[in-house]
Amino acid sequence: MEQLIQQFFNVDLMIEAAPLLLQGLGTTLLLCLAVVPLGLAGGLGVALAGTSRMRWLRIATMVFVDFFRAIPPLVLLIFVYSGLPFAGVQLDPFSAVCIAFLLNNSAYYGEIFRAGIESIGGGQRLAARSTGLSAWQSMRYVVLPQATRNVLPDLMSNTVEVVKLTSLASVVSLQELLYSADMARSITYNASPIVLAALMYLALLWPMIRLVARFERRLGASAGI
Amino acid sequence: MAEESILSIEKLRLSYGELEVLKGVDFDLAKSELAFLIGPSGSGKSSLLRCCNRLEEPSAGRVIVDGEEVTAPGVNLNQLRRRIGMVFQSFNLYPHLTALGNVTLALRKVLKKSRVEADDIACSVLERVGLKDKAGSYPNALSGGQQQRVAIARALALEPAIMLFDEPTSALDPELVNDVLAVMRELRETGMTMLVVSHEMGFARSAADRVAFMEDGVIVEQGSAEQIFGDPNCDRTRAFVRQIAH
Numbered sequence: 014m015e016q017l018i019q020q021f022f023n024v025d026l027m028i029e030a031a032p033l034l035l036q037g038l039g040t041t042l043l044l045c046l047a048v049v050p051l052g053l054a055g056g057l058g059v060a061l062a063g064t065s066r067m068r069w070l071r072i073a074t075m076v077f078v079d080f081f082r083a084i085p086p087l088v089l090l091i092f093v094y095s096g097l098p099f100a101g102v103q104l105d106p107f108s109a110v111c112i113a114f115l116l117n118n119s120a121y122y123g124e125i126f127r128a129g130i131e132s133i134g135g136g137q138r139l140a141a142r143s144t145g146l147s148a149w150q151s152m153r154y155v156v157l158p159q160a161t162r163n164v165l166p167d168l169m170s171n172t173v174e175v176v177k178l179t180s181l182a183s184v185v186s187l188q189e190l191l192y193s194a195d196m197a198r199s200i201t202y203n204a205s206p207i208v209l210a211a212l213m214y215l216a217l218l219w220p221m222i223r224l225v226a227r228f229e230r231r232l233g234a235s236a237g238i
Numbered sequence: 239m240a241e242e243s244i245l246s247i248e249k250l251r252l253s254y255g256e257l258e259v260l261k262g263v264d265f266d267l268a269k270s271e272l273a274f275l276i277g278p279s280g281s282g283k284s285s286l287l288r289c290c291n292r293l294e295e296p297s298a299g300r301v302i303v304d305g306e307e308v309t310a311p312g313v314n315l316n317q318l319r320r321r322i323g324m325v326f327q328s329f330n331l332y333p334h335l336t337a338l339g340n341v342t343l344a345l346r347k348v349l350k351k352s353r354v355e356a357d358d359i360a361c362s363v364l365e366r367v368g369l370k371d372k373a374g375s376y377p378n379a380l381s382g383g384q385q386q387r388v389a390i391a392r393a394l395a396l397e398p399a400i401m402l403f404d405e406p407t408s409a410l411d412p413e414l415v416n417d418v419l420a421v422m423r424e425l426r427e428t429g430m431t432m433l434v435v436s437h438e439m440g441f442a443r444s445a446a447d448r449v450a451f452m453e454d455g456v457i458v459e460q461g462s463a464e465q466i467f468g469d470p471n472c473d474r475t476r477a478f479v480r481q482i483a484h
Contacts (some may be wrong), residue, residue, distance in 0.1 A: 140389075
């Protein structure tokens with residue numbers, strides 16, 4: 014038992030590793046601040062293209078979405094970081110992660126936004142167009158606000174997934190939380206820093222998960238009217 | 239009818255693929271006239287209304303509203319549409335906006351009015367439909383009749399030359415119908431030109447200048463409410479009128 018606590022919950026080691034891990038946490042947060050808005054914007058673009066009146070655009074979007082949902086994000090990331098240099102494109106780890114995540118997340122966020130847009134009845138758009146709003150204005154002021162509200166829990170739980178996936182960045186030597194924790198583990202030869210990293214992820218994501226659950230309940234209740 | 243024509247429909251046709259919904263409709267509406275459009279479901283009444291502002295794209299024919307050809311290629315449809323008020327059977331209010339927000343959206347985005355100016359206009363129009371005190375309410379807090387009156391206000395705020403009503407009372411509980419009809423009657427008294435798809439025979443008798451019976455994509459017969467409901471020329475009209483009189 015004593016052994017177990019020494020290996021996994023060594024508080025002294027955790028305190029010692031904390032500054033390094035906090036620095037990693039900072040990079041993780043910075044990464045999230047980049048990839049979440051990028052993914053949301055990309056997803057919105059994908060959803061608009063996917064519900065466009067132009068058939069070729071819808072088909073191209075479908076191919077894009079299917080492709081990037083089928084490629085494992087880790088494969089995509091390693092390809093962007095280590096594969097593209099063979100084509101003369103050399104990216105720093107941060108940019109490589111942003112690009113790989115943009116492609117992957119746009120597909121997922123895009124599907125969520127599309128479901129939201131399709132949940133809004135045609136009557137809304139008819140009413141908007143009948144008052145002289147353009148197709149884009151109808152989308153922007155009438156359809157999208159309702160669509161986003163309807164899929165808010167899904168957007169948020171996908172964001173939780175994205176935050177977790179940022180740990181993949183460790184494989185391209187971006188010094189985010191997991192990378193820092195693993196570095197501390199190899200220096201101390203002890204698993205406690207990894208446990209500490211897990212606790213930090215938990216502290217970061219648990220409130221978000223609670224919030225999603227609350228939104229889901231509230232939306233479920235209002236849909237019942 | 240020597241008066242100026244507000245709506246003029248000429249040889250209008252509409253097809254969905256193989257199916258021809260409108261088979262050459264001619265119809266005219268003079269300024270301040272109120273016409274009722276009746277007919278069995280699937281006869282093309284709603285489609286005809288939607289062709290007037292090109293929410294449906296007609297396959298042939300012309301529609302002219304207040305001197306401007308709606309069906310002309312390259313016409314500024316958004317500026318024209320706001321001159322053609324439309325009221326829907328299921329209200330179609332924007333649920334994420336208050337009554338005021340519903341009325342001001344097009345004022346601000348299409349007519350480019352400032353928020354203050356748009357709010358002013360919206361308040362006075364909401365007052366006109368008897369809902370000034372509900373300006374801050376969201377649609378789900380309003381009764382069906384109130385929602386439909388907000389929908390009328392939303393169209394009215396844009397100062398349309400004509401108002402199109404697509405079964406405005408048929409989704410309402412009977413006790414709420416009169417509120418909406420009262421607003422329509424008030425509109426008529428102030429000289430609004432109106433084309434109404436509805437089977438409210440009592441209202442048609444008391445308020446309509448003209449009733450047109452439509453079946454199978456054409457206008458079969460038109461005349462005064464008394465004549466159409468009391469002594470129609472056409473057997474099909476008589477059969478239909480007998481049905482809805484129950």
